Amino acid sequence: MKIISSWSGGKDSCLACFKAMQQSHEISCLLNFISEETKRGCFHGIDSKLMKAQSDAIGIPICQNEVSADMAEYEKEFKSAVLNLKKEDINGIVFGDIYLLEHTNWVDRVCGEIGIKPLEPLWNLKPENIANEFIDLGFKAIIVSAKADLFDDTFIGREFDKDAVRFLIEKKICPCGENGEFHTFVYDGPIFKKKIKITKTEKIFKDGFWKHWFLDLKEYYMEEK
Amino acid sequence: MKIISSWSGGKDSCLACFKAMQQSHEISCLLNFISEETKRGCFHGIDSKLMKAQSDAIGIPICQNEVSADMAEYEKEFKSAVLNLKKEDINGIVFGDIYLLEHTNWVDRVCGEIGIKPLEPLWNLKPENIANEFIDLGFKAIIVSAKADLFDDTFIGREFDKDAVRFLIEKKICPCGENGEFHTFVYDGPIFKKKIKITKTEKIFKDGFWKHWFLDLKEYYMEEK
Numbered sequence: 120m121k122i123i124s125s126w127s128g129g130k131d132s133c134l135a136c137f138k139a140m141q142q143s144h145e146i147s148c149l150l151n152f153i154s155e156e157t158k159r160g161c162f163h164g165i166d167s168k169l170m171k172a173q174s175d176a177i178g179i180p181i182c183q184n185e186v187s188a189d190m191a192e193y194e195k196e197f198k199s200a201v202l203n204l205k206k207e208d209i210n211g212i213v214f215g216d217i218y219l220l221e222h223t224n225w226v227d228r229v230c231g232e233i234g235i236k237p238l239e240p241l242w243n244l245k246p247e248n249i250a251n252e253f254i255d256l257g258f259k260a261i262i263v264s265a266k267a268d269l270f271d272d273t274f275i276g277r278e279f280d281k282d283a284v285r286f287l288i289e290k291k292i293c294p295c296g297e298n299g300e301f302h303t304f305v306y307d308g309p310i311f312k313k314k315i316k317i318t319k320t321e322k323i324f325k326d327g328f329w330k331h332w333f334l335d336l337k338e339y340y341m342e343e344k
Numbered sequence: 345m346k347i348i349s350s351w352s353g354g355k356d357s358c359l360a361c362f363k364a365m366q367q368s369h370e371i372s373c374l375l376n377f378i379s380e381e382t383k384r385g386c387f388h389g390i391d392s393k394l395m396k397a398q399s400d401a402i403g404i405p406i407c408q409n410e411v412s413a414d415m416a417e418y419e420k421e422f423k424s425a426v427l428n429l430k431k432e433d434i435n436g437i438v439f440g441d442i443y444l445l446e447h448t449n450w451v452d453r454v455c456g457e458i459g460i461k462p463l464e465p466l467w468n469l470k471p472e473n474i475a476n477e478f479i480d481l482g483f484k485a486i487i488v489s490a491k492a493d494l495f496d497d498t499f500i501g502r503e504f505d506k507d508a509v510r511f512l513i514e515k516k517i518c519p520c521g522e523n524g525e526f527h528t529f530v531y532d533g534p535i536f537k538k539k540i541k542i543t544k545t546e547k548i549f550k551d552g553f554w555k556h557w558f559l560d561l562k563e564y565y566m567e568e569k
Contacts, residue, residue, distance in 0.1 A: 220517060221525070221554065224493035268449035292445065298523070300446070329446065 120144050122211035122238065123204055126151045126181065128165040128173060130260045130279060131215030131241060131295060133305045134253045138240035139213040140310065147209055148182045149174055150200060152193070155185035161193070164264050165304055169315075169336055173305065176313040176341060198233050211236040217246055217297045246295040250284045258308030261317070265301040267330035275322050275332040279303045304336065307344075314342045345369050347436035347463065348429055351376045351406065353390040353398060355485045355504060356440030356466060356520060358530045359478045363465035364438040365535065372434055373405045374398070375425065377418070380410035386418070389489055390529055394540075394561055398530065401538040401566060423458050436461040442471055442522045471520040475509045483533030486542070490526040492555035500547050500557040504528050529561065532569075539567045 124136040126149035136146060153160055153167045160170065167183055174181035184200045186193060201212065212230060216223045216239050223239060230237040241249055253260075260279040269292060277283055287294040296302065306315040319338035325331040349361040351374035365371060378385055378392045385395065392408055399406035409425045411418060426437065437455065441448045441464050448464060455462040466474055478485075485504040494517060502508055512519040521527065531540040544563035550556040 219523075220515075221491050221493045225554075228493060266446050268446045268453060290445075298444075329450075 120210050121147050121208055122213055123148055123150045123209055125212055125214045127160055128170045129303045130253050130305055135213050135215035135240050137310050139238055146179050148180045151181055151183045152186050153183055155187055172315050176311045176315055178312050201235055202233055211238050213238040215241055217241050217295055219297055246293050250294040256309055258305055260303040260305045262301055263304045263334040265332045267332050269300055272322055272332050275334045276320055314344055316340050316342045345436050346372050346434050347438055348373055348375045348434055350437055350439045352385055353395045354528045355478050355530055360438050360440035360465050362535050364463055371404050373407045376406055376408045377411050378408055380412055397540050401536045401540055403537050426460055427458055436463050438463040440466055442466050442520055444522055471518050475519040481534055483530055485528040485530045487526055488529045488559045490557045492557050494525055497547055497557050500559045501545055539569055541565050541567045
């Protein structure tokens with residue numbers, strides 16, 4: 120089946136995409152929503168240029184859609200973007216949801232309403248197993264945001280490796296950060312034809328209702344593999 | 345110790361208040377934040393008048409604070425309200441958090457910064473046990489809001505009883521709704537001197553980024569016990 124991959128730049132959407140490819144689906148594009156205000160991913164805060172770099176490194180085109188700050192509009196904008204891509208004979212869309220029922224119910228309802236099949240290859244798997252499988256497969260990611268009431272600034276910029284997974288389990292935090300506890304940026308892995316080498320970063324403290332640590336990926340280059 | 349009870353109108357803050365009273369703390373007031381725009385509770389959406397009715401029924405004064413829609417201001421407004429009450433020789437504040445680390449970390453940090461002791465009597469208890477204990481103690485509550493991607497409109501207005509708890513567990517939804525899956529309104533119980541009889545309600549569908557079913561409690565009266 121020809122499908123779209125819902126793409127945030129983080130480990131779960133990347134692993135879901137990989138698993139869909141292993142199930143012989145052809146990924147026609149990575150679908151990504153960015154804020155028209157910040158030009159960054161709506162949920163993970165990753166700069167749109169860096170998600171374009173992932174698309175180039177993987178060799179699958181990315182479809183980036185700017186959306187307004189008004190989250191009430193998001194469902195309409197999501198449907199419109201998917202319907203637009205659906206014209207090109209696409210039948211499915213893969214997501215990286217794990218256990219949040221409200222997310223997957225939203226996906227089921229919205230995809231049902233526009234006649235596209237949702238795939239959820241990570242659904243109901245144990246978060247610890249997902250995290251370790253991602254690492255064992257050779258994917259490489261770094262932590263790019265984290266809630267400041269859960270983490271100090273040393274967690275930001277850290278490699279998402281087995282040590283990080285153990286640290287999260289010890290702290291009783293979901294090792295996949297399914298509740299938005301932290302987000303990652305994937306820079307290499309088995310579906311990457313090139314590797315993204317990050318050379319300059321900056322840690323930023325974002326003060327809102329919930330406080331976040333945030334890693335701005337300022338400079339990078341593409342490395343042949 | 346003379347303490348404040350953080351109050352949302354729902355079962356967890358009510359049970360936490362009850363447990364603090366059992367530990368011989370004196371509750372000097374219920375502390376509640378309402379939106380200056382809607383005049384309803386910031387998190388549960390309960391009309392401010394109904395929380396005033398709870399305070400009258402229980403016989404503990406309520407301190408209601410209007411806050412702006414800008415949630416970035418909430419921490420400041422919370423601190424200012426607590427510092428104002430603290431002048432009256434209050435040393436602690438009781439919350440109904442169960443397992444969300446980011447909530448309790450926020451509480452610990454913010455209370456630490458203004459020198460008031462946070463009490464968390466429900467912390468780390470099993471949600472199923474909390475729900476059943478609340479019911480076994482004789483508290484009475486109804487479901488007043490629920491995420492529409494998890495529930496249909498028949499869940500709204502339902503009694504929060506053992507059947508509801510079994511239904512939630514079967515659906516694999518937290519029986520306390522700790523992730524905001526649903527909210528309740530407490531209308532009777534062992535700390536209530538009077539009972540709030542709800543006589544007219546209306547079910548409303550709220551369409552935002554997440555869709556909610558919402559029960560507007562339109563008419564009620566106080567019944568002697």
